[in-house]
Amino acid sequence: MRIGNGSIAATVVLLTALTSIPALAENKYDQGATDSSVKLGQTMPYSGPASAYSAVGKAEVAYFKMINDKGGINGRKIELISLDDGYSPPKTVEQIRRLVESDGVLSTFSIVGTPTNIAVQKYLNTKKVPHLLPSSGAARWNNVKQFPWTTGSLPTYKTEGRIYAKWILQTDPNAKIAVLTPNDDSGRDYLTGFKEGLGDHVGQIVAEAVYETSDPTIDSQIVSFKASGANFFFNEGTPKFAAQAIRKAAEIGWKPQIILPSVSNSVGAVLTQAGLENSKGTVTGSFLKDPSDPRWKDDPAMHAWREWMQKYNADANLSDSLNVLGYTLAQMMEVILANAGDTLTRANLIKQAQSLNNVTLPMLLPGITLNTSENEVIPVKQLQMQRFDGESWVLFGDVLHE
Structure with missing residues (x-):
């Protein structure tokens, strides 16, 4: 009798383990992620008084096109939905709600502008949707206690x-x-x-x-x-x-x-x-290499950036450093997604964004690295001064901290 009960118990344990496997597989994804894709969303000022910043969004879309052509990140294609908000906070709210509630994005990424990001920060945190790498240097992106689902990107x-x-x-x-x-x-x-x-x-x-x-x-x-x-x-x-x-x-x-x-x-x-x-x-x-600076003429990273521009962002201005910014922010997001592996939950994305340790990227100036923690979520904290000589920026002095 004890043997029989033991067999029944073993069978129940085995069935429980087997039936739990699909549940575990489902749990590694949140809305916006599947075995084959990851969906991200952002707003950009493609129109309006800050439309110059739209170069950032165009560069990011182009970067992920390159990534997808190479097979994606961990085998998943990246779908970046980039919508116009005209640099108008009410329009940003409307578009971000659409991205979260209709398009079903896993995370937002690199929304441009301080007033526009402020307009949606509380909403995204309430919904527990990662508010990653806003393209703004506002100090409030480093307020983990009040906004745990927000991380920064630029020096404040x-x-x-x-x-x-x-x-x-x-x-x-x-x-x-x-x-x-x-x-x-x-x-x-x-x-x-x-x-x-x-x-x-x-x-x-x-x-x-x-x-x-x-x-x-x-x-x-x-x-x-x-x-x-x-x-x-x-x-x-x-x-x-x-x-x-x-x-x-x-x-x-x-x-x-x-x-x-x-x-x-x-x-x-x-x-x-x-x-x-x-x-x-x-x-x-x-904190970025400037494409107009002749010192980078023979730099392999600058060569790679120019080749990418010619193939994926050919209509953009090679002298516009906003294209370097968009390229670099997309690489930051690539690092976060790659480190997340097959656990593409919103909580894990935030964990990875808060775990950058001396990350170097090709277009960061020498000596500048990305570092974050649970209490400090601004990855870039250094700058180097440069002076315009009439043709290009010329770096001078040392890398500076505040």
Whole structure:
């Protein structure tokens, strides 16, 4: 009798194990992932006042086209659904809800813009949908306690602002500074970090102004900056307004030392629009190799990027560093997906995004690596200064931390 009961028990255990196998297989996928594909979603300003940033999305779509042509990631094709939001937060909400609730994406990826990402951050976290690598440097992407499903991508605007302020004081301790920022969270973050970097020298800001992204121009702000006597200008505008500011300063004969943020230092999208001669001498910080810099002429990574551009993104501007940014953000996402292996759940994606350890990517500047943890989810924390010589950016100095 004991033998019989034992056989029955063994059979029950075996049947339980066998019937649990399909359940385990199903559990390694969440909505948006299968044996053959992974579905990601994003919004981009393909129209509107920040449309220059659409180069990022086009590059990312092109990168995953290349990945799919090579067989995908862990044998799965990547479907990146990239929708236009016109850089309008209400439109971003509408499109992201569509991506999550109708298209069924596993995760969002590289949504462009601070106000647009803020508009959907709470929704995505409530839904427990990974809000990965927003293309923005807002400090709030590093708030794991309040938003555990969000990770950052770029150096925070506060970090960048602090670095620029310290560089200005090292260059001229008596600098008189003008600051232009957009009237949104990105502008406020930059300004906060910049003032923190100035410390006791914050009184050396002699002129400060904001603009709305719907404004046609920022001419009046630049005229007032010249009248202030400022000899340093932190031009923290999005590409359209950053270019306008440089061009207007030249038109009225104001020649301060201009500092551009990393989000608006593209030669193609900003400096060419402002006028290359007008832009000469401008400085900025970067963590990426610039395609216009001749020092990378024989760099294998730059050669590979140019070949990719010619084959997969041929209509894009080779001098636009936003194409390098999109390429690199897509590679970050590739690393996260590759590390997730066959466990393509939303929780595992977040775990992998929080577990980057000294990751190097081809188009990162030498000495800059990606590192994240459960408490620190901004992967890039370093910059190197560079100066525009009228044709290309020229790196100088050491890799800087805040």
